[in-house]
Amino acid sequence: MSDAVVPHRPEPSAVPARGGVGWVRRALDSDIFYSFRRSKLTMAAGIVTILFFLLAIFAPFLSVQNPFDPAQLQLMNSRISPLWTADGQSPFLLGTDEQGRDVCSAILYGLRVSLLVGVLGVVLAGALGITLGLIAGYVGGAVDGLIMRIADVQLTFPAILIALLVNGVAKSVFGNKLDAMSTLVVLVVAIGLSFWVQYARTVRGSVMVEKNRDYVAAAQLIGLPAPIIMLRHVLPNTMGPILVIATINLALAIITEATLSFLGVGLPDTMPSLGTLIRIGNNYLFAGEWWIVAFPGFALAGLILSINLLGDWLRDALNPKLR
Amino acid sequence: MTPPVLSVRNLEVEFHTRRSVLHAINGISFDIAKGEVLGVVGESGAGKSVTGLAVIGLLDPPGRIAGGEIHLSGMRIDHLPPEEIRRIRGKRIGMIFQDPLTSLNPLYRIGDQIVETIRTHTNLTETAARKRAIDLLAEVGIPAPEKRIDAYPHEFSGGMRQRVVIALAICAEPELIIADEPTTALDVSVQAQIISLIKRLGRDHGTAVMLVTHDMGVIAETSDRVAVMYSGRIAEIGPVQDVVQNPLHPYAKGLMGAIPTLAGEDKRLVQIPGSMPRLSAIPQGCPFNPRCGFVFDRCRVERPEPVVRGRQAVACHLYDAAPNDVAKETAA
Amino acid sequence: MLAFTLRRAIQAIGVLIAVGIISFSMFRFAGDPVNQIVSIDTSAAEREAVRKSLGLDDPVVVQFARYFGNAAQFKFGVSYQFRQPVSNLLADRMPATLELAICATIFAMVFGILMGVYSALRRESALAKLFQAVSLIGISLPTFLIGILLIYLFSVTLGWLPSFGRGDVVRLGWWTTGLLTLSGLKALILPSITLGLFQLTLIMRLVRAEMLEVLRTDYIRFARARGLTTRAIHFGHALKNTLVPVITVAGLQFGSVIAFAIITETVFQWPGMGLLFVQAVQNVDIPIMAAYLLMVSLIFVTINLVVDLLYTIVDPRLRSTISRPA
Numbered sequence: 002m003s004d005a006v007v008p009h010r011p012e013p014s015a016v017p018a019r020g021g022v023g024w025v026r027r028a029l030d031s032d033i034f035y036s037f038r039r040s041k042l043t044m045a046a047g048i049v050t051i052l053f054f055l056l057a058i059f060a061p062f063l064s065v066q067n068p069f070d071p072a073q074l075q076l077m078n079s080r081i082s083p084l085w086t087a088d089g090q091s092p093f094l095l096g097t098d099e100q101g102r103d104v105c106s107a108i109l110y111g112l113r114v115s116l117l118v119g120v121l122g123v124v125l126a127g128a129l130g131i132t133l134g135l136i137a138g139y140v141g142g143a144v145d146g147l148i149m150r151i152a153d154v155q156l157t158f159p160a161i162l163i164a165l166l167v168n169g170v171a172k173s174v175f176g177n178k179l180d181a182m183s184t185l186v187v188l189v190v191a192i193g194l195s196f197w198v199q200y201a202r203t204v205r206g207s208v209m210v211e212k213n214r215d216y217v218a219a220a221q222l223i224g225l226p227a228p229i230i231m232l233r234h235v236l237p238n239t240m241g242p243i244l245v246i247a248t249i250n251l252a253l254a255i256i257t258e259a260t261l262s263f264l265g266v267g268l269p270d271t272m273p274s275l276g277t278l279i280r281i282g283n284n285y286l287f288a289g290e291w292w293i294v295a296f297p298g299f300a301l302a303g304l305i306l307s308i309n310l311l312g313d314w315l316r317d318a319l320n321p322k323l324r
Numbered sequence: 325m326t327p328p329v330l331s332v333r334n335l336e337v338e339f340h341t342r343r344s345v346l347h348a349i350n351g352i353s354f355d356i357a358k359g360e361v362l363g364v365v366g367e368s369g370a371g372k373s374v375t376g377l378a379v380i381g382l383l384d385p386p387g388r389i390a391g392g393e394i395h396l397s398g399m400r401i402d403h404l405p406p407e408e409i410r411r412i413r414g415k416r417i418g419m420i421f422q423d424p425l426t427s428l429n430p431l432y433r434i435g436d437q438i439v440e441t442i443r444t445h446t447n448l449t450e451t452a453a454r455k456r457a458i459d460l461l462a463e464v465g466i467p468a469p470e471k472r473i474d475a476y477p478h479e480f481s482g483g484m485r486q487r488v489v490i491a492l493a494i495c496a497e498p499e500l501i502i503a504d505e506p507t508t509a510l511d512v513s514v515q516a517q518i519i520s521l522i523k524r525l526g527r528d529h530g531t532a533v534m535l536v537t538h539d540m541g542v543i544a545e546t547s548d549r550v551a552v553m554y555s556g557r558i559a560e561i562g563p564v565q566d567v568v569q570n571p572l573h574p575y576a577k578g579l580m581g582a583i584p585t586l587a588g589e590d591k592r593l594v595q596i597p598g599s600m601p602r603l604s605a606i607p608q609g610c611p612f613n614p615r616c617g618f619v620f621d622r623c624r625v626e627r628p629e630p631v632v633r634g635r636q637a638v639a640c641h642l643y644d645a646a647p648n649d650v651a652k653e654t655a656a
Numbered sequence: 657m658l659a660f661t662l663r664r665a666i667q668a669i670g671v672l673i674a675v676g677i678i679s680f681s682m683f684r685f686a687g688d689p690v691n692q693i694v695s696i697d698t699s700a701a702e703r704e705a706v707r708k709s710l711g712l713d714d715p716v717v718v719q720f721a722r723y724f725g726n727a728a729q730f731k732f733g734v735s736y737q738f739r740q741p742v743s744n745l746l747a748d749r750m751p752a753t754l755e756l757a758i759c760a761t762i763f764a765m766v767f768g769i770l771m772g773v774y775s776a777l778r779r780e781s782a783l784a785k786l787f788q789a790v791s792l793i794g795i796s797l798p799t800f801l802i803g804i805l806l807i808y809l810f811s812v813t814l815g816w817l818p819s820f821g822r823g824d825v826v827r828l829g830w831w832t833t834g835l836l837t838l839s840g841l842k843a844l845i846l847p848s849i850t851l852g853l854f855q856l857t858l859i860m861r862l863v864r865a866e867m868l869e870v871l872r873t874d875y876i877r878f879a880r881a882r883g884l885t886t887r888a889i890h891f892g893h894a895l896k897n898t899l900v901p902v903i904t905v906a907g908l909q910f911g912s913v914i915a916f917a918i919i920t921e922t923v924f925q926w927p928g929m930g931l932l933f934v935q936a937v938q939n940v941d942i943p944i945m946a947a948y949l950l951m952v953s954l955i956f957v958t959i960n961l962v963v964d965l966l967y968t969i970v971d972p973r974l975r976s977t978i979s980r981p982a
Contacts, residue, residue: 154674154675158911158915158952161918161919165937169940169942169945172937172940173942252796259800260799263800264918264938265934266937266938276798279804283804286812287812289812301798301801302797302801305796305797305798306792306793309796310792313792382877382880410883413881413882413883414882415883419881421878423874426875427878428875429893429897431896431970431971440888444883444888493882
């Protein structure tokens with residue numbers, strides 16, 4: 002239908018402008034922000050996500066105790082059910098666990114760890130993927146072939162499997178007795194190595210396109226070195242898709258960390274993430290102490306759902322073609 | 325007197341969007357007689373395809389018929405329930421779309437698609453339908469049809485695929501064929517063959533044809549009559565020789581001036597300044613008034629209704645005001 | 657066609673060799689295999705003897721060739737924790753995992769396609785919107801949380817279904833099956849749902865998106881113009897065109913289902929390869945980890961190959977473009 006009457010739609014605003022600050026400004030006063038305000042669900046998701054981050058950052062000020070300081074735990078406070086139930090006790094809003102640890106405080110601290118690992122993992126994956134993608138796209142030839150073949154092979158395996166393997170190898174190399182902080186680093190590396198492929202493919206694709214554009218030729222002509230051209234001119238063009246991937250991957254990274262911790266190969270009980278809390282709480286489920294596992298579960302599900310909603314919306318708003 | 329095969333009266337089509345209602349078709353009327361080819365010409369967005377879709381009942385929401393009547397051989401069809409208009413589609417009205425490459429389902433053999441259509445509309449058995457499919461393929465000029473019937477669409481060239489599409493459109497002997505830009509997507513060398521095929525089929529079977537195109541050359545070659553559309557209205561309608569050689573509406577004049585001829589090579593082709601208004605911003609009065617060289621005050625307020633001039637009908641104030649003076653003036 | 661098959665087969669072997677190198681490096685360089693076998697007070701001389709007997713003194717290339725040769729015959733060495741050949745352990749556990757993965761996939765395909773088709777055809781209906789909402793939640797809930805939720809609901813609260821294990825199994829040769837006993841079937845339900853739910857949402861979203869895409873195509877419009885019945889258009893034309901990519905994705909996903917079984921098996925203490933693998937990671941049992949990686953890759957690669965070939969059979973366009981230039 003060559004001349005069908007198509008109802009007027011807002012012009013697509015998906016073309017990212019060049020330059021970081023300009024992009025942000027444009028994003029804010031464009032259709033994107035408009036569509037953000039229009040979708041109540043997305044707004045709610047945005048607010049909840051910010052809330053989660055604030056709760057995590059200010060955890061020490063919001064919790065009634067430091068749940069990981071044994072001196073602050075009292076066994077007489079153990080297994081108290083949530084405040085609104087018959088046996089509830091103040092100040093334990095969501096009840097306490099076996100060791101008298103306040104579930105609410107544990108969630109706040111666990112949220113910190115989960116978000117920290119997730120964000121660091123996404124940053125590492127992004128840095129790795131963008132760098133490799135830029136190199137593959139710009140250098141081309143055998144280097145490109147090698148990087149993309151590795152990406153292909155890795156893409157056939159689910160991220161969780163890669164993360165488990167990296168984790169297992171790290172344990173084997175450094176011995177099984179890693180302290181909590183080193184485990185956290187191992188987890189970040191495992192997640193980073195599991196999620197770089199998508200960034201690399203996206204960046205490589207757009208480098209291949211942009212490489213032949215006139216403005217890159219012009220930049221080469223005035224003698225700008227290749228890395229500068231890539232970083233200043235080509236990379237900003239891919240920021241939209243990268244932002245989408247990063248948002249969706251943040252949810253995936255948090256799930257991956259939680260899963261590893263749940264499987265008992267992630268963060269230890271001394272520095273629990275939400276996943277660790279769920280693993281611990283799962284042991285009390287049959288005893289009827291549902292609150293020890295339920296609330297960390299709700300927190301994790303709510304966090305991931307909000308981030309996913311944001312990611313979904315961002316993907317549609319920035320680029321309807323990106324799947 | 326037998327009624328025309330297709331009779332459209334004051335048809336209006338609207339598209340409802342969140343912000344407003346767009347009037348894609350604004351009260352058009354025309355007839356197509358048995359065996360007649362009506363060419364519908366105009367720029368993109370003039371409403372040519374929408375008219376075709378409205379006739380065959382394939383307007384998708386948010387589009388809908390907002391007024392007027394459509395009669396097929398005397399029977400009103402614009403308000404039929406979906407199931408009844410479906411029975412008419414493919415059986416009494418055949419449709420040919422622009423792009424033969426995408427009109428056929430790539431996963432089914434062409435024979436299966438033809439047999440499926442035949443059996444939807446007739447009581448033929450599988451074997452009889454298949455035999456008819458082979459005959460149809462032969463009729464539209466596919467060589468070795470008994471072999472090619474089992475081929476998949478991608479195994480045909482664009483021109484051959486359009487022939488298959490035509491076979492599908494005529495497989496139930498329809499009274500009317502709507503061909504929506506049937507040659508636009510084809511190579512120039514193939515276009516003429518497809519056009520003459522459509523023309524021949526119309527003649528042989530007495531089928532009425534509504535040929536939608538933006539190509540005046542195609543219209544001149546095939547059509548008996550032509551309707552020039554502009555902004556959802558018919559600017560001028562009449563026998564093809566009259567409209568081509570003596571266009572009345574200023575827009576039609578511009579359109580005819582844009583056809584290159586072998587005789588006048590030293591003349592510059594006429595260009596109509598500006599472009600057709602968007603549906604959301606159709607000016608008051610005559611929609612052509614901002615681009616018209618003969619515009620006067622009345623054109624900006626009052627919408628012109630079609631007036632009959634000889635065998636032509638034209639919607640332009642130049643002709644209902646003071647016919648003789650203006651005709652002289654514009655002819656000069 | 658033959659050339660295409662051959663090319664895909666060579667690619668598959670390439671992937672297997674790459675995974676083999678990773679698996680071998682883990683086996684050889686991540687921790688000292690000798691330390692895992694001898695005790696702390698073994699003398700240096702004895703360690704050397706063990707080292708020699710394991711062939712760890714040979715050049716790395718020779719070691720790799722030997723490792724690969726053994727792996728090709730499914731000899732993966734001896735587990736550090738169980739002191740048993742890894743191949744026996746894997747063979748014991750494989751039926752449990754495969755039965756679970758197949759049940760989960762069937763569950764995901766059947767419901768995913770039904771729900772996807774429904775929400776594409778009745779886009780505005782309340783049920784379709786509910787499906788969309790549930791699918792978003794399904795993607796956002798980690799597998800282990802779904803498992804815990806189901807256990808709490810159907811095992812702890814209602815007491816209808818078992819919360820762990822396979823139930824009674826029947827031995828058929830080396831294969832053990834839970835499909836032939838009532839308790840075995842009951843034990844399969846919750847793990848299959850847990851494992852399949854993510855795939856279900858994936859398939860549902862994919863079917864919906866694909867079907868909406870297909871319904872917008874010219875050939876569907878032309879099918880309507882030909883006057884075909886809605887039924888024939890939706891279920892004859894649109895569904896077939898939708899399912900081609902969907903089957904491919906679902907087939908490729910079978911590999912991930914097996915890998916994701918790691919989580920489900922842990923939640924339900926399902927005695928499959930995944931549980932074995934998690935225990936191996938917890939206890940740094942490198943031979944099992946390496947062998948699991950190889951086995952899963954083998955399954956992945958085989959499935960990819962089969963799906964590629966199936967795809968060419970389903971889609972006539974591919975068939976001829978592949979066979980023609982070759």
